Amino acid sequence: MRKVIIIGAGLAGCYLATQLQTTCDVTIITKKSAEDSNSMLAQGGIAASLNPGDTPVEHEADTLVAGAHHNKETAVKQLVTTGPTLIKRLIAAGMPFDRKADGQLDFGLEGAHSHHRILHANGDRTGAALTSFVQSLLHQVHWQTNSEALQLTIQSGVCTGVVVRNTQTGQLTTFNGDAIVLATGGLGNLFPLTTNNATITGDGIAMAARAGAKLTDMATCSFTQPY
Numbered sequence: 001m002r003k004v005i006i007i008g009a010g011l012a013g014c015y016l017a018t019q020l021q022t023t024c025d026v027t028i029i030t031k032k033s034a035e036d037s038n039s040m041l042a043q044g045g046i047a048a049s050l051n052p053g054d055t056p057v058e059h060e061a062d063t064l065v066a067g068a069h070h071n072k073e074t075a076v077k078q079l080v081t082t083g084p085t086l087i088k089r090l091i092a093a094g095m096p097f098d099r100k101a102d103g104q105l106d107f108g109l110e111g112a113h114s115h116h117r118i119l120h121a122n123g124d125r126t127g128a129a130l131t132s133f134v135q136s137l138l139h140q141v142h143w144q145t146n147s148e149a150l151q152l153t154i155q156s157g158v159c160t161g162v163v164v165r166n167t168q169t170g171q172l173t174t175f176n177g178d179a180i181v182l183a184t185g186g187l188g189n190l191f192p193l194t195t196n197n198a199t200i201t202g203d204g205i206a207m208a209a210r211a212g213a214k215l216t217d218m219a220t221c222s223f224t225q226p227y
Helices: 011-020 056-066 073-093 126-136 203-210
Strands: 003-007 025-029 141-144 147-155 158-166 172-176 179-182
Touching (some): 003 158, 003 172, 011 025, 011 126, 056 073, 147 172, 147 203, 179 203
Parallel strands (some): 003 025, 003 179, 025 141
Antiparallel strands (some): 147 158
16 A cells, blocks of 8 residues: 655645545644644635536636736646536535525625635634544544654655654654655745744745755745635
């Protein structure tokens, strides 16, 4: 069974873990607890063209306009076309998005969107509701909490593991895997005034850079929404 190490306990890493847990040996490494991430703090909602009359094409057009066409078009297309499918899967799994009195999904309208396509959960606590729900689906993963990732291990140009320090004891441990996933978020907590979680200090970005990875869109790392 392939070993996968996921660094980061936010929505991105945890959702990936739900998709791998039955076929891979998955370990999630997080600096503090499973509840410490920007995903847990995220307000607003999730945009997906699920409302009758809306389409991925229109969602794509709105997104490109909102981004002044500086967007990476292939990424936008993937977002708007696969997003509805993934949201439907979450709903089928039991994700309690907010609904109207008649039981229909309550789609909100927010800036830059031409259709009501914003789903919320627990009002403006969407991030906490969704991340907690996804984490509740994790039944076959190993959690390494209070574990700060320090350095990726590279052998013959391939990332094979990560060196981790226990934040309570100081002990260093190397976790090896067939795949190492960085899902550590941005670097917003490096600024003196921020709403980022205290754990969001750019660790993953720094480790990737030291390992020789190419970094892009660094100007958005301090405020990009976590989902």
